[in-house]
Amino acid sequence: MSNALAAIWQRLRDSQKQRIYILPSRAGYAFAGLLLLMLLGAINYNNSLGHLLSFLLASLGHVTMHHSHRNLRLLTLKVTPLEAVFCEQNARFKLSIENNDSRDRYQLEIAHKKHPKMSRWRLFKAYEPVQKIAFIEADNSTSCTLEVKTHHRGWHSLNTLRVASLYPLGLFYCWTLYPQTARVLVYPQAKGRLPLPAPPGGGKQRLKAEQLGDDDFAGLRNYREGEPLHRVAWKAMARDEVMRSKQFSSPEGHELQLRWQDVDTVTDTEARLSQLCNWVMQAERAGHRYGLQIPGVQIEAGNGPQHQHHCLKTLALYHG
C-alpha cells in the first residue's frame, strides 16, 4: 500500500516537469449551461431525481476533466528531421511518440507553432495542426510524418510542438507543449528562365556519357558489350548478379561557373538565388562539372549529390 502510494507520488512529481493545460471547450461551456438549466428545472419542480441527474452530469464533467488530463500525461516525443526540400515544398519530420503509461492514448492532435516569436496569449492562432494520431497503445509507441509547408529558404524549424486533445467527451480542450530544435534545410525554389551559361571555350563541351573519362568515379551503369572488363563492378554483381560497369568522368571535362554576375538581369535577390538554384539542378542533371560564385562564397567546380547539396545549402543560407 505504502509502496503504491510512493509510486503514485513519484509519478505525480515526475509529471510536473511537463505542464499540461486544460480549459473547457465551447461544447464544455454549453454543457455547463445545460446543467444549470437542469438544476433550475429540478429546483422549480422540487424534483429529487432531477437534482440527482444534474449532479450526475456535473460529476461526469469532473470525471471527464481527469480523463482528458490523463490522456496527455507521460508522453515522450522524438522528432527527427528528414531530407532537405525546396521552398514551397513540404518540410518533413519524423515524429515518434512514446506512451509511458499503462493506459491507451486516443485522438491526439499535433500542431506546430507557426512563428517562434508569436505571443503566448495568441495561443490558438499561433499553432497550426499538422497531424492526427488516433491511437497509441499503452506502453508502446507510434510514429508518423509531420509535413509542414515552407515559405522561406533557410533553416525551417518546428519551433514548439503542441499535443492537444478533446478526448473523451469533447468538453475539455487539453494541451501540452514540447519545444523542438529539429530543423530542415529549405533550398530556394528552383525557378528562372535564363539559359544555363555557356562553358568557357566553345560549344562542344556538352559531355555525353560515352565521352566520360576514367579518373573520377562517377557511378555505375549497366554493362555494354565491348567495355573493358576491368571496369566491371564485380562487388555489385556479387550482390544481385547484374553486370555493371564503373563510370569515370574525364578530368579534362569542361567546367561551368555559375556566377552572381550572370544573373544580373534579375533584380530581386530571391529570384537570383532561385535562378542559380535552377542552374545547379540543370547542370547536375546534365552531368556537368560546375562551381558557384556568390558574394562572399566561392565553391570550386565539382559534381555529384554531395557537391549539389553543398551548393544548394550555400544558396539557401545566403545572407545578402
Next chain:
Amino acid sequence: MAKADTSPDHHAMNQLIIALFIGALPHFVYQPFWVGLAFMVMIGWRLLHSYRGWPLPAASRWLKILHNGTAALMIVLIFGQFGLTIGRDAGAALLTIMLAFKVVEIRSLRDFYLSCYLGFFLVITNFFYSQSMLMVALMLLVVVLLTGCLIGVNSESSAMPLKRRLKLSTQMVLQAIPVMLILFVLFPRISGPIWGLPQDASTATTSTMPEQITLGEMPSQTGTTGMSEAIQMGKISQLIQSDEIAFRVEFENDVLPPASARYWRGPVLWQTNGTVWSPLPKSERSQATPQIGVRGSAYQYTMTLEPHNKRWLFALDIPTEKPAVIPAYLTSDAELHSQKRIKNRAQYTLESHTDYQLNAGGDPNLWAALQLPEGQHPRTRQLASDWIQQSQGPEQYIDRVLSFFNQENFVYTLTPPVLQGDTVDQFLFESREGFCEHYAASFTILMRAAEIPARIVTGYQGGEVNPVDNVLTVRQRDAHAWSEVWLPERGWVRIDPTSAVSSQRVEQGMADILPADRTSPRLIAQNDALVQVWRDLRNNWNAINTAWDIWIVGYGPQIQKTFLSRLGMDNPDWRKMAVILTLLLALTGIVMLLLSYYRRAHPDPAVRLYTIFCQKLARLGLNKGEHEGPLDFAVRAQNELPQYQHQIAAITRLYSELRYRHPSDALLSELETQIKQFQPRQ
C-alpha cells in the same frame, strides 16, 4: 481550438438514435399518441437515410418544406392539445417532437452535440412523470448511451470500437457516482418553485380523502382526470378502490399501537343537508385551541405523507406536539393543518396519545353538532326519540344504537346499493347494506336526534406493517369514517359504528376484507404457500420502495435537515452544508487525482518482474529515469554497484531477451529466480 466541423458518421448517428429512442419511450405512454408517431416517423426517416440512402431535408427544397411544414403543424397540434401555456406536458411533448425533427437534419458536429444535450434534457422530463426505480435504471442506461455517443464523435471508430466506447462510458458514469452522492446529500436544497408552477406540475396522487362525503348518488359529470370536483364529492367506498399509498409511519423504537387503536384523524364533518356531509365553514368555526388532557404514554412516530394538494396533515388520534419542520397548527376540531398545501412528499415527527380527553370542558361549536336537516329522516328521528326515552343517560342510548347495528341484519359491504330519496331512513330501515360512511352518518343522525352532540370524522384506519422494516403503510383503501359524540366531562369520544357491524374491519384492517385477488395475483390466490412466498417478496420489495421513496425521491430541504442532523450535524443550515460540501469535494478531487496516477500492473509478466528489480535498486537511491532504456540503466547501475555487476548484467540480458526477442516460460522463471536472489546492499 476550432475542430474540423465534419458530419458525424452513421455509427454515431445510429447510436444516438437508439439512445434517444429509449429516452423518449416513456413519453409514448404519457403523451398523446401522435407525439410518439411523429417521433418514430422522423427517426425512421433518418434510419432510412443511413441504411437505404434516402435523401435528407437538406437535399432538396421540397423535402425542406415538407420537414419544416410538418414541424410547424406539430407545434400547432401541441397548442391545440395543451393550450397556450407551456406546462409540463406541453413542454415534454414539444421537446420530444423537436428532438426527433432535429435528428433528421443533423449535419454537423455542432448539431450532434445539441441533440445529445437535448437528449439529457429529455431524461430529466421523464422524472417529472415518474420517479420509480425502474425509470431511474432506464434513464441511467440513456445517460450511458449518450455519453458513449459523445465518446464516439471524439475518437476514431477504428481505435475505439463500439464495445470499448460503451465500456468507457459505463466506467465514466460509475466514476461519477461518488461526487454525485456527495452533491446529492450536501448540496443545500431550496424549496421550489422559483418561478410559477404550471397547473399540471403537481405530482399529487389523484385519489385523496374527499372533503365531503355523500350518501346519495354521485353527480353525473364524473371527471376522469386530476383533482376534479366529482372526486372530491366522492364516497369513501370509491377511495378504497385505490391501492395508492396515503402515508407511511415509522414508530420510534418500533412501539406500535394495537391494530384497533390505529385511527388516523383527518377532516371533521359537521354540516349535513341529509345526503352530503361537509366541514364547518371557516367563518363559523371557532378559533379557540382545543383543550387536550392525556393519560398514559405517548407514541412517537415519523410520518411521510404523500402529496395530496390539501392542507391536512394526518396524525394518530390527538397529536400533542406540532411538527417541527412544517408550519402547522391544530384546529379547534383537533385536526392538524399545514399552512401550505401539501404538494410534495412531506415528512414530520409527531407525538400522539390514544388515551385522551378532548374539550371535556365544553366545545364552542357544540351547537353545530346538534343540527339536523329540516324535515328529513322522520323515521330515524322517531326511532331516536323512542329509544332516548327508554334509556337512562346518553351512554345507555349509545349502547342501544350500537347493539341495533350489531344484532339487526346489517351488512358491511364495499358495494352498497345506490340510495335514493331519504338516504338515512332508507339505509336504516330498508337496504341495511352499507359502508363505513353509511354507518357513521346514520349513527351521527341518531345521536343528534337524541340531542347528543355528534360529528363525523374521516381519515384512515389500520394500515399494514411490513415485517421487514417495521414501517406501517397506510393506503387509500384504508380510508374510513367514524363518529365522535360529545359527552359531559368526557369530551369528544370516538364511537366507530362500523366495528359494531364488522369488527373484522377495525381489528384486522382492510386487507383481509378485500377479495384475495386484490392482494395477490389471481393465479396463485388459491395456494396458501405461494401466497406466503408472494407476501414475503412483496414485503421486501415494499421495504426497498419505502426507503427509495423517503430517502431518494423525497429528499428535499426537510428530509435533508432530518438526515444531516441524524448524521450528527447539529442545526444544519446552508452555510455549514456549503463548507462541508466544499471540503468533501476537494478531498474527492485529490483522491481521484492520485488514483489517476495509479499505474496498472503491466500485462507483460517480464515487465512486472523487472519493476521489482528496479524497486530494489531504487531503495539504494538508484532510480531508473522514465525515459532511460534498460541497457543504459544497467550501465549506470553497474558503475554504482560494481560488486553486483554480473547479476545486473544477467537480469538485464534476460529481460531484453524476453521483452524484445523470444518470450518463453523457461526464461521467465529464470528471471524470477535471478531477481529473487538479487539482494543489493551498499
